[in-house]
Amino acid sequence: MTQQKKTIPSMVKDPKLIEKRREQIIEAAVGLFISKGFHKTTTREISRASGFSIGTLYEYIESKEDVLYLVCDAIHHEVEAGLEAVLVETKNGADKLRAAINGFFHVMDKLQDRVLLIYQEIKSLPREAMRYVMAKEEQITSIFEEILSCGMEDGSLRIQESAVKLMAHNIVVLGEMWAFRRWSLKKYYSLEHYIDIQTSLILRELTTD
Known part of the structure; x- marks a missing residue:
């Protein structure tokens, strides 16, 4: 619901x-x-x-909790807007996925402190507000589910239907990992290098028999 x-x-x-x-x-x-x-x-x-x-x-x-709620909602709105912006001119599911990964990871880099803030402080929200914020997280994941399903339908991606949701969550976590572990990852990878490697690994899994 x-x-x-x-x-x-x-x-x-x-x-x-x-x-x-x-x-x-x-x-x-x-x-x-x-x-x-x-x-x-x-x-x-x-x-x-x-x-x-x-x-x-x-x-x-x-209340101060209202402020935290507004902060969380604004962050999710910006993430969704960033994803929607990069999907406008893409063609098949594989192209959409590449664009979405690139866009999402860039948004995670831009909002890295704010993303971390959500996960650190969400427990301070009242129950109903917390449920709404968590539902927004699911909504972002569902965008990747739709892209993966699109790729299945047009033949550009190969994935079992039962694995779509899990793969969508995996992609979101990989993007958030850049925010959560940037203190270590940035020693070895630029953002673009990180995106290239992760996109290659994901697409290799989804485009080979």
Whole structure:
């Protein structure tokens, strides 16, 4: 079942102003959560870094957990947008997969600290918000499932239907590994080299009998 997006109440009625202010809050909170951690960061520090008073902050959110939820949702939105952008002009399933791997891994590099933040702090979210964030993770994985199924149908990829979901998860984990283990991997590989090697290994598995 698709998880419903959490509605965060606001005292402000202008949707554009809400979006603008929440973007400021997200950017300020991300830096603080990464440097200090979620629990050690105060809402007063978030308001100060956002450029407005604590009273103004509470016109747009109700709690610090709301801020973390907004951060997680914004990160997933950017990941999905990055994937969709690279799939526009691809032809068959194999081409889509190459483009998606390249796009996803680049997004993981761009958002590496934020991706790590989600996995470190997701447990701090209320249960329903956590379920929504986890469902968004599944949604990203499902994009790769659809690409793999497309490749099966057009004959450009060879994979048993029962293995599609597992392979999709494998690809997502390989992309996230660049974020989680960058401290070690960057000693030996550039991002492009890492993408080339992983893409080659994945496609070799999916294009040979």
